[in-house]
Amino acid sequence: xxxxxxxxxxxxxxFNNDPEYIERAFAGLRVLGSGxxxxxxxxxxxxxxxxxxxxxxxxxxxxxxx
Amino acid sequence: MEEKKAETTPMPHSSGMGWKELxxxxxxxxxxxxxxxxxxxxxxxxxxxxxxPIAIKPAKWHxxxxxxxxxxxxxxxxxxxxxxxxxxxxxxTAILGFKQSEFIPSFIFVYIFSVIIFMIGxxxxxxxxxxxxxxxxxxxxxxxxxxxxxxxxxxxxxxxxYYIKTGIVLLGATLPFTLIIWAGPIAFVQATIVSVTxxxxxxxxxxxxxxxxxxxxxxxxxxGAVCGVSAAIAIGGAVKAKKEYPSIAITMxxxxxxxxxxFLPLVSRAMGLHAGIVGAWVGxxxxxxxxxxxxxxxxxxMAQNLPNIPGTEDAAVWGFTLMKVIGRDIWIGIxxxxxxxxxxxxxxxxxxxxxxxxxxxxxxxxxxxxxxxxASLLMTAISSGYTLEAYNKVVKxxxxxxxxxxxxxxxxxxxxxxxxxxxFRELTKTGAKPFWAFTAGVVVNVILGFILSVLVFGNxxxxxxx
Numbered sequence: 370x371x372x373x374x375x376x377x378x379x380x381x382x383x384f385n386n387d388p389e390y391i392e393r394a395f396a397g398l399r400v401l402g403s404g405x406x407x408x409x410x411x412x413x414x415x416x417x418x419x420x421x422x423x424x425x426x427x428x429x430x431x432x433x434x435x
Numbered sequence: 436m437e438e439k440k441a442e443t444t445p446m447p448h449s450s451g452m453g454w455k456e457l458x459x460x461x462x463x464x465x466x467x468x469x470x471x472x473x474x475x476x477x478x479x480x481x482x483x484x485x486x487x488p489i490a491i492k493p494a495k496w497h498x499x500x501x502x503x504x505x506x507x508x509x510x511x512x513x514x515x516x517x518x519x520x521x522x523x524x525x526x527x528t529a530i531l532g533f534k535q536s537e538f539i540p541s542f543i544f545v546y547i548f549s550v551i552i553f554m555i556g557x558x559x560x561x562x563x564x565x566x567x568x569x570x571x572x573x574x575x576x577x578x579x580x581x582x583x584x585x586x587x588x589x590x591x592x593x594x595x596x597y598y599i600k601t602g603i604v605l606l607g608a609t610l611p612f613t614l615i616i617w618a619g620p621i622a623f624v625q626a627t628i629v630s631v632t633x634x635x636x637x638x639x640x641x642x643x644x645x646x647x648x649x650x651x652x653x654x655x656x657x658x659g660a661v662c663g664v665s666a667a668i669a670i671g672g673a674v675k676a677k678k679e680y681p682s683i684a685i686t687m688x689x690x691x692x693x694x695x696x697x698f699l700p701l702v703s704r705a706m707g708l709h710a711g712i713v714g715a716w717v718g719x720x721x722x723x724x725x726x727x728x729x730x731x732x733x734x735x736x737m738a739q740n741l742p743n744i745p746g747t748e749d750a751a752v753w754g755f756t757l758m759k760v761i762g763r764d765i766w767i768g769i770x771x772x773x774x775x776x777x778x779x780x781x782x783x784x785x786x787x788x789x790x791x792x793x794x795x796x797x798x799x800x801x802x803x804x805x806x807x808x809x810a811s812l813l814m815t816a817i818s819s820g821y822t823l824e825a826y827n828k829v830v831k832x833x834x835x836x837x838x839x840x841x842x843x844x845x846x847x848x849x850x851x852x853x854x855x856x857x858x859f860r861e862l863t864k865t866g867a868k869p870f871w872a873f874t875a876g877v878v879v880n881v882i883l884g885f886i887l888s889v890l891v892f893g894n895x896x897x898x899x900x901x
Contacts, residue, residue, distance in 0.1 A: 379450050389532070394678070395668065396863050397685045400856045401692060401723040402664030403596035405531055407462040407802045408767050409665075410795070411451045412672030421668070422675040424451060 374433055378415065379424040382434040386413025386424055456802075461597045464527040466806030469604025471523070472841055473810050477817060480834040489515040490837035492844075493550075493557040502554060517546055520844065524597075533591050541592025545855075548575065549847045562740040565701070568843075569729035569736075569850045573696060576854015585855070593852040596665075599725040600803035602845035603760065607810030608838045610753055611818075614899075615811060618757045621895060622718070625887050626762025629719040633880040634660035641872035649782055650676040653774055654684035655869055659876040662764050662801075663688045663723030669767055669799055673775035673791065674782070682863035687873040692726035693857060695881075700734040710738035710746025711899035712888050714754020719884035724759060729850050731755035750900030756807075765804050768796035 378384040385391075388404035394414055398404060411424045418430065457463050476486045491512040496502040506513070521542060528538050552575065555561060556568035579585065634656040641652035653674050658667035664685050671681035699720065703713040713734045721727035735751030738744040775791035814835070821830055888896060 375450070391668075395682050395685055396861050397682070397689050397856075398664060398668065399590060399593065399595065400664070400685075400689050400853060401595060401725055402668060402685065403461055403594070405459075405461040406596060406665055407456065407460050408662075408669040408771075408799050410669075410672065410798050412668070414678055419678045420675050421671045421678050421681055423672055426675065 376431055376433075377425055377427045378413065378422065378431075379411070380434055381415075381427075381430075382432045383415050383417040383430065384413050384424060384434075385416065386411055390414075451798075458530055459532075460802065461531065461594070462600060462802035464531065465597060465600035465604050465803040466809070468523050468527060469601050469607070469803075469806050470809055470813075472605060473608045473813060473838060476834055476838050477813075480830075485833040485837060486841075487833060487837045488512055489519065490840040491516050492840050493554045495557050495559050496554075497559050502557075506554075513550065516844070520546065520848075524594075528591075528594070528597075534588075537588040537591035539592075541589040544589065545592055545848055545851060548851055549844065552847055552851060553843075556736070562737055565737075567700075567733040567736045568847055569733045570697065570700075572847055572850035573693070573729060573854045576851045577693075577857050578854075580855045580858050581860075590856065593855045595725050595849050595852045595856060598845050598849035598852060599728060602728070602842050602849060603724065603756070603803055604806035604810055605838055605842035605845060606752065606756060607807035608814040609749070609835055609842070610756060610811050612808075612811045612815040614753065615757070615761065615808070618753075618895075618899070619761050621892060622715075622757040622762040625715070625892060626719060626758050627766075629880060629883050629887065630660045630763055630766075632883060633876045636879045637872050637876035640875040641869070645868040645872055647868055647872060648677070648680070650674045650778070651680040651683065651869065652872065653778075654680045655687060655873050656876070657770060657774070658684040658688040659691075659722060659873055659880065661767055661770050662759075663692060663726070665723070665764075665801070666767055666770065669771045670774050673771040673795070674778035679863065683865045683869050684873075686862040686865050687869060688722045689857065689862065691873070691877050692722040693853075695721050696726050696730045696733070699730045700737065703734055704737055704741075704744065707743055707745070708889065709750070709893075709897040710735055710744065710748070711750035711754045711896040712746075712893055714751040714756075714899070715758050715892065715896040716884050716888040717751075718755040718758020718762065719888065720881045721755075721759070724764065725849050725853055727755055727759050728752070728846060729853070732846060746897065747900040750897075753899050754896050760804060760807065764801050767801060768799040771799050772796050 374380040391404035392398050412421060413424055414421050452459055479486050489512055491509055494505045524542060525535055525539055529535050552568050552572045555566055555571050637656040637659050638652045641647040641655055642649055654667045654671045654676055657670035667684035668681050699717050714731050717727050717730045721730055731751045735748035738746045738751060739748040772791055772795045779790055818826055818830055
């Protein structure tokens with residue numbers, strides 16, 4: 370039976386919350402912060418909408434990651 | 436809607452990491468390492484021994500001959516100290532996903548310079564020239580990173596937040612839990628007054644006077660009022676900020692935090708303020724834990740070594756910790772939850788977002804603070820079995836003292852890394868309006884922090900460390 374993925378940013382091809390990617394994306398984050406911190410939780414960047422948000426969101430532009 | 440090709444990057448998490456964060460977040464590793472050092476130190480102590488030999492630090496020196504002689508006679512201890520730090524940090528960062536071919540050589544670089552910085556601080560004339568280790572570490576790091584271009588891969592070892600969080604857990608072991616109970620409520624009241632006022636100043640100056648987007652103003656406000664860069668990205672994610680908003684807030688926090696590392700201790704020294712009062716002032720008016728500890732530690736060392744500055748090093752560091760960690764840091768989850776609610780219910784034109792859950796308050800809680808509390812509780816429980824005389828004669832030199840030295844190492848790694856990662860040419864340009872909104876908050880924050888720390892609660896904070 371094919372796995373049905375929850376429709377949310379986590380499973381969207383445009384969303385990336387990899388900590389290393391986040392640290393490269395936000396200049397200066399490493400100076401006094403970290404992409405591996407608890408306060409960041411699982412937030413990531415939506416490359417479609419150019420926003421930084423929680424992976425539990427969803428929008429009309431959702432496209433499931435292969 | 437025009438389709439955008441997603442950037443090819445490592446596969447991100449396909450769902451929230453949940454409890455995997457126990458080994459995938461720096462906060463939790465700071466807890467494991469910090470508490471691990473405290474527990475090992477206690478086991479050695481309980482068996483009649485001590486970790487003091489490998490919790491090495493340079494002795495006070497006057498001539499280079501003395502410095503060299505001390506170093507050579509303890510070179511085995513320095514080697515053991517280095518190996519312990521290298522093993523615990525490399526194992527944990529490997530599990531976090533860092534390339535060890537990058538981390539290990541980078542950490543060796545950090546350690547070598549940390550030894551030099553520690554030695555400079557041990558010079559008997561250092562304090563006459565403001566050569567406190569945190570300030571030297573920061574300045575040296577900034578010179579190296581801005582004048583010489585280090586290879587990018589070395590950033591892997593410059594883990595500011597990881598080192599400071601580990602240090603804060605170790606700090607817990609040297610801060611009595613009874614002090615947290617006694618002083619915590621006052622710290623909370625003072626910190627809340629300043630935090631809420633600062634946030635509202637930045638938010639309303641930003642939105643009403645300067646026409647900034649509410650989400651940008653929120654990131655700036657959180658960065659200036661709560662806990663700096665960490666708050667900027669936490670609130671950025673909570674309010675679904677445009678990608679450049681957290682970057683702008685990060686730049687503002689870094690610029691002002693670096694300025695305050697030097698400004699607050701030097702102004703306080705000119706005024707001869709008590710170390711406990713300055714700790715509290717730094718705790719309300721610095722923007723990030725790492726920067727704040729640099730300022731508080733610098734002033735604490737001045738107080739310890741200069742006769743015209745009242746108070747102790749402990750008073751400065753405790754005052755800062757109570758104000759910043761307990762008064763501000765632990766509430767970030769609540770700020771994120773409230774702002775996420777406001778963003779979802781009031782600011783969004785269409786309800787495409789998910790309503791935030793109160794669980795945000797736990798998941799965004801800075802978990803290293805749990806380690807701080809645990810270390811404090813553990814050490815307080817151990818110490819309660821000793822008289823004050825026995826504590827000062829035995830526990831302090833054989834158990835608490837070595838843990839404090841290990842904390843100092845972790846802090847120096849952090850302060851040097853701040854300097855090494857502060858590359859002004861790489862920071863996001865902010866524009867004038869965000870700069871002035873944030874700066875309005877800085878001015879109010881510093882003045883209000885001074886009034887509360889010095890004038891209103893001054894007697895209270897000056898009794899710390901007695």
